[in-house]
Amino acid sequence: MRLQEPLQRSLRSEIEKIQKQYGYTLSKLSALSGINHGHLSDILRGNRAMTIRQLDALATAFEQPPGWLYELYPDECFAKERVSRPRVIPYLIRCAEIGRQDCIQPIVSKLLDEQKNVDILFSVGERLFEAGKSKESIPFYQLVIENEKDSHSDRFSLSQYRLFRATLGTNAEDNWKAVIRFEPYRHRLPENYQLDGLLQLANVSFVLQRWSDMEKYADELRLLASKVYEHEWRKRKNAKTCEPLKTERHLVVYYGQGFLLKGAALQMQGLYGEAKKYVQGYADLDWFELLDNTGRMEVEKFKTWAKANMYTYDLLMGDTQVLPEYLDFLDKHPTEIPAGLLTIMEVASKFDISIDHVLERYSAEIERFYEHQDQINKGRHYNFRYFKIAYELKRGRMNKALDEILCCMDLADLC
Structure with a gap:
């Protein structure tokens, strides 16, 4: 006796099966999912294509996890072998957002059968990048770069630019x-x-x-x-x-x-x-x-930076008489203090002037150097400690100089 072949899984057959398990009527499912009753009826009968947002709404109604039945969704993206941009772009975006790489690759392979579909991959990358999901956009820009024939096109150049922006991080x-x-x-x-x-x-x-x-x-x-x-x-x-x-x-x-x-x-x-x-x-x-x-x-920001930098250049050129003015300026513009402390410490070590009163005055700000996580302020902190080594040595304070050396060694591992 020949065994009956199992029915092939499809998006609608799986939805119908779970609908029966939950005992939901069409009206109940429409109310829970927020999908219009008539539209939902047409979708389940196969008379209307389903959007990925509607599939997500059904997943919520059936208490299923994000990405439910995504592996069965690609058929909605193609009709008679023609791709539907309004469905495939949101689908690829959602797959990227929730990490369903297994669903992305088959779609990409099919899209790349035609050169014109490179624009779809670019659009997905742009939508992800503009939504603040730069890391998720990286594979799509890489695909554009690898498959775009015209390396002088705006699409190719913009992909290079977006890839540059998306890959910048903390690793030098x-x-x-x-x-x-x-x-x-x-x-x-x-x-x-x-x-x-x-x-x-x-x-x-x-x-x-x-x-x-x-x-x-x-x-x-x-x-x-x-x-x-x-x-x-x-x-x-x-x-x-x-x-x-x-x-x-x-x-x-x-x-x-x-x-x-x-x-x-x-x-x-x-x-x-x-x-x-x-x-x-x-x-x-x-x-x-x-x-x-x-x-x-x-x-106004540029005006402030210009004043700060003029003080900086004067000090670094040996005009240490402007230091009191500079300290007053820093008190009025506290955001300039981290950069200002580095300048003052460099000047003190270079021209052998005493700034113990400055270090005492800004002791709390110096401690806050450790709180900064951005690369610029981490670099400032390291250089501040580096110049402080020379400053302490010139004052004969060997123990303090040693403390600064050890601090520099620790910071070097972090920068």
Whole structure:
């Protein structure tokens, strides 16, 4: 006697089976899931395709975990071998969000049978990235880069940029690899993304202490921001209504940062006189024509940073008489204290001046160095302790110098 072949599992057969187990009528299931009664009837009869949101709603109604029956959903994404963007994109996004990689790969393989479907993978990456799920977006941008035929297309360049942003973390070696991977494509980006790409490259170079690279990106940022500003200003002057260039930060940020980062790179190379020349580029940006409330707030930040950096350069060039003024400035601008303490300690060790009163005055802030988790402030803390070694040695305080050496060794493992 021939055994009857088991029925093949399908999305609707599984839903029908669990519906019978729970004893839910169509009306009850509609009420629990929030799916319109008529739509639900058409879905279960196979007359209407199901969205991934509706499947999730049914999973909740049946008290099933996230991702329930996802492995059976791909049939909803294809009708007569034609892909449905409105269903496949949300499906891939949800699979990425909950970690159903087993469901992603078969869909990707089928999509890549046609070159035009690379755009679907790019759209998934963009939706994930814009929702703050940058890590989940990485595989989709990698697929675009691997399968896009035109390496000069915006889609390819934007994928390189997004991949760069998404892979930045706390590991210095990985960050440098990300820079190397992205750098050749920075000029292929549309200008609005190029501005932010250059700003990010300069910032990463600062953390990695690659001062010549930081200078290069700051120079490029300054030139591009000036060019974009001139274009935007003329465009808005000549048109009553026009769409402003969409950038991640206000345009004045990119302009001012081009000067600020150039000065910072020169400072780190000991070129304090050269660095001072660039302060004027961001000390007073009230002339910037395209300012809104956000822009004006950014301009005020640049004014504060310009004052702080002028004090910094004067001190590092040996003008220690400005120290009392600088301390007053730090009291009025407490966010500048971490950077200020590093400057003061470097100056004290370099010019052999006593700052014991400063260390006592800011003892609580110095202790708070340990609370900072970002790479910039971790680096400041390490360098503060490094310069303090020389400071304590010059004062003949060997035990304190030894404590600072041990502290530097511990911090070196964390930075």
